Amino acid sequence: MTHQVHAFEPPERFVAGTVGEPGDRTFFLQARGGGRLVSVALEKVQVSLLAEKLEELLTEAHRRFGVELPETPAAPSDNEPLENPVDEEFRVGTLGLAFDVDSATVVIEAIAAGESEVGLDLPDDDEDDDIDDEPDDDLDRLRVRLSPQAAREFIDRARRVLSAGRPPCPLCGQPLDPQGHLCPRHNGYHR
Template structure:
């Protein structure tokens, strides 16, 4: 059975978006042209990699071919959510990225994850053999917009703790910086592994607000501390 390749040569919209609450979000890419909508499921890290590679590709295009490319942007024009309901065509395995000089378009290809190996030469190719794919052609402006929005979507998750920089959960947060360390204290049996460097690094800090001190460790004011 030949594979399906969903091609969008002039999409009205190609965006990254999520479904779910921070800490439990599912990431999608969605291509829209008029009434045609294709969504694919992927990992947060894949979105970050794609956004980063698109930025690098735009710079390389300008360097090698002299093609004008828009500068990096901070303000994103399209902040609307994904078109609902989101029905994923497939989960993304391999991603391809290229430059179509004839149409001066960045080409993004998303291939379905497969159980076995396949010939990666099928990426950005119309051969009948290989995983299903979504292929999107983006102007340089649209590519820059996609990268900027993707970065914003990624950073819109759980806010980092100002002390330990781990993500904050809506239901609370166990911060290693305020959990304290006391010599001889027994660790919770629910902890399968505790990195000793976490406590070692805490003990070396000057800010004692985050540490508990053992009174036995404090020097006796009347002693000369000479051993």
């Protein structure tokens, strides 16, 4: 099976964004460059973790390699919606991060979800645990190389996109619908 690697080194634009109304949003990573536009779908928690781990990676690169960290932008640098058409290339199963010391850039790799990630596949006791039905090399991927400044701008935008959703319940942390919700901390009663 052939796979595609969508590489943007560096992209003209790389952002996290959503399509849909709060409570029914689909999250995307979108990269544009060289006349190409690639959008990949992922979960809200993946966007949140990507922003968090990117921040940690930049801090660690500064500590270990002396990389200059850009300031957090005072004003949003990119507040535009996702570019059309938003055609999902694949759904992200795995995200990878690395810091390239030679070029002082951050490398983000979004790898498509394999069939084994769709359902819960538990190996039988008599199967060899080292057998992998679908190695990562056979999966589509999006690879982006960002400067520390571009990574900081991505983090800032991702956090704004995440906070634009439904507000969390102050008691249980689950998202509130406009009508409220059945909070487990109130034993199922509305407040």
